[in-house]
Amino acid sequence: MKKPCHCAQHSHQKQELASLTTRLRREDRKITGPRAAILEILRQHSHPLTTKEIFAELPKGECDLVTIYRAMQLLEKLGMVKRFDFGDGAARFELVEEGDDGHHHHLICTQCAQVVEIEECFPPEIERRIAQQNGYRAVTHRLEFFGVCPDCQRLK
Secondary structure (H helix, E strand, O other): OOOOOOOOOOOHHHOOHHHHHHHHHHOOOOOOHHHHHHHHHHHHOOOOEEHHHHHHHOOOOOOOHHHHHHHHHHHHHOOOEEEEEOOOOOEEEEEOOOOOOOOOEEEEEOOOOOEEEEOOOOOHHHHHHHHHHHOOOOOOOOOEEEEOOHHHHHHO
């Protein structure tokens, strides 16, 4: 039986571009063409993207990779995106709703890199028990699952 997730629900693709640009303005940041285009690309995807994937979706000549790296650093600093590391050396970024910590997990195909968001999470009691047993405070976790997706299984 599935346990309910205590993670935030993920409706980032429903965020309007206007609300995202308003968040930038509140932080006294300019709404440049590249930033708006990057936010729009992230808004349209329900899974984390690498900077190279973002770059590939931008119209040719819109901006360069350095601009994307800088934009992602800024958006992460402002809490608008969350960075994920799936162990392959490529940082991935996903939009985070305002007031959400972006905590959730993924199932990643080890062959084609397809990403599925997992709504289930550990019960908070497990974090509390681990913290107490080891004398830690403010314990959190990151957990990613890896396997071979159904499409890649059919190709074998």
